[in-house]
Structure formats: C-alpha cells, structure tokens
Amino acid sequence: MSDTPPADMLAILFQSLQPDEQDAVFARLRELRLLRLAGEGTEMERFIAGLRRVQDEIDGEISVGDYRAIQPRLVKAGEKIPPLSQVIKHFGTWKRAKDALLMSEDETASKIDARFRLRRVGKVHRYREETLRETLQRCADYVGHVPLVVEFGLWRDRELELAQAQGQEISLPSSGPYRSRYGTWSKALLHFGFSQDEIDQAHEDAQARAIDNVRPYWFRKTAGGV
Numbered sequence: 001m002s003d004t005p006p007a008d009m010l011a012i013l014f015q016s017l018q019p020d021e022q023d024a025v026f027a028r029l030r031e032l033r034l035l036r037l038a039g040e041g042t043e044m045e046r047f048i049a050g051l052r053r054v055q056d057e058i059d060g061e062i063s064v065g066d067y068r069a070i071q072p073r074l075v076k077a078g079e080k081i082p083p084l085s086q087v088i089k090h091f092g093t094w095k096r097a098k099d100a101l102l103m104s105e106d107e108t109a110s111k112i113d114a115r116f117r118l119r120r121v122g123k124v125h126r127y128r129e130e131t132l133r134e135t136l137q138r139c140a141d142y143v144g145h146v147p148l149v150v151e152f153g154l155w156r157d158r159e160l161e162l163a164q165a166q167g168q169e170i171s172l173p174s175s176g177p178y179r180s181r182y183g184t185w186s187k188a189l190l191h192f193g194f195s196q197d198e199i200d201q202a203h204e205d206a207q208a209r210a211i212d213n214v215r216p217y218w219f220r221k222t223a224g225g226v
Contacts, residue, residue, distance in 0.1 A: 011154065014150045015148055015150055015151075015203075015207070015209065016206060016207045018203070019184060019185065019186045019199075019203070022148075022149060022150075022185070023179075023184055023185070026149065026175075043090065044100070044109040044112060044113045046080075046082065047082055047086075047087055047090050047097070048101060048104045048112070050080075050081040050082045050087070051067070051087070051097060051098075051100070051101040052101060052104065053074065053079065053081055054066060054067050054070045054071060054074070054081065057070050057074075058070070061098075062098065062101065064084065064094055067084050067087070068084050071083060091116075092164075093164070093169050095169065096116070100112050100116075103115070127177050132173055132177060132178060132181075132188075133192050135172060135173055136152070136178070136188075136189075136192055137192075139152050139156070140194075142155055143155065145201075145202055145205070146189060146194045146198045146199055146201070146202040148185075148202055148203070148206055149185040152185075153174070156172050156174060159172055160172060186199055
C-alpha cells in the first residue's frame with residue numbers, strides 16, 4: 001500500500017489534467033464542499049453555545065485566556081464545551097469567534113454562518129491587481145516555477161497556517177479572484193506575464209511526476225505471481 005497521503009495523491013492526479021479539465025474538477029469540488037458546509041449549522045450553534053457558556057462565567061469581554069482556563073473546568077463538571085483549538089479551527093480566528101458570540105445576541109446561528117460566508121465571497125472582487133500579482137509571484141518563487149492551481153492552493157493554505165500559528169491574521173486571495181476576474185487560471189497566468197510555453201511546461205512536468213508516482217503500481221504482481 002502506498003505511503004502517499006490521499007490528499008497528495010489527489011493533488012498529483014489533479015496536476016496531470018489539462019487546464020479545462022482542472023477547472024471542471026475544481027468547480028465540482030467546490031459544489032461538494034458547499035453541500036457539506038450546508039449541513040454544519042448545528043456545529044455553529046454548538047460553538048456559539050460553548051462561547052456563551054464560558055462568557056457566563058466571567059465579567060467583561062471573553063478572552064482566549066478565559067476560555068482556556070474555564071473550558072476544562074466546565075468539561076470536568078460534565079458539560080460539553082468544545083476545546084479552544086476546535087473553536088479557532090471552526091471560526092478561523094479568535095476575533096471571528098468573538099464576533100459570532102456578539103452577533104448571536106440578535107441573530108440565529110444560521111444567519112451568522114451566512115454572514116461569514118458572504119464576507120468570504122465578498123473578498124473575491126476587492127483585491128487590487130497589484131495584490132494579485134504580488135501573491136502569485138510569491139507562490140511562483142516558492143514552488144520554483146509557474147504555479148498550477150493546486151500548487152497555489154496548497155501554498156496559500158501553508159501561508160495561512162503559518163500566520164495563524166504566529167498569532168497573525170492575514171488575507172491572501174484564493175484562486176477564486178483570479179478565475180472570476182480573468183476567466184480561468186491559465187488566463188490569469190498569461191495576464192500576469194507568464195508565457196504559454198511556461199504554463200505548458202508546468203503541466204508537462206506535473207504529468208511526468210504523476211506518471212512517476214503511479215508507475216510502481218502498474219506492474220505490481222498479485223500474491224499468485226500473475
């Protein structure tokens with residue numbers, strides 16, 4: 001059995017596709033993700049309830065330190081309060097978690113969830129071209145060649161995780177603004193100065209890497225030697 005993580009294997013296979021095929025797959029994955037997120041309203045309610053329960057234990061504005069200190073005590077007493085790590089993971093930042101707690105005084109969990117989604121969607125068209133150019137170049141410098149869309153996504157996730165680990169909140173455009181503004185990922189690359197030859201070469205290299213990774217499994221013998 002391969003030791004390659006499923007996400008990496010999927011990325012390898014994705015890289016082997018043609019640009020139009022990648023766009024179709026990416027759109028389908030977004031649809032599937034939205035369907036999954038549509039069923040997470042109860043999760044939002046659970047996290048808000050946990051925040052509110054901790055808030056009830058203190059005077060003033062809730063802090064990370066308050067939550068970290070009080071949550072274990074409440075759990076020990078038999079209450080189901082999500083740990084701080086899960087709260088941060090769900091909301092993205094502690095600031096957003098506090099925003100959700102404040103909004104919960106007047107709005108339902110589903111409306112709060114919808115607001116957060118609109119905030120994320122609303123960012124698609126707000127990035128300046130200079131920001132898109134600089135971000136794309138940073139990714140290209142990191143991967144060492146014209147970045148494929150899957151490489152850009154992995155690089156972006158890495159940058160956001162590093163910033164979060166350092167207690168920072170940064171904003172980096174996803175591939176969405178590039179696709180929305182320029183039509184496709186390849187057209188965005190062309191717009192920002194990468195040549196068609198460079199783009200084609202990146203896809204050819206990705207296909208070669210995908211074949212090299214899959215090749216060991218093509219001629220694997222069965223237990224009977226067939």
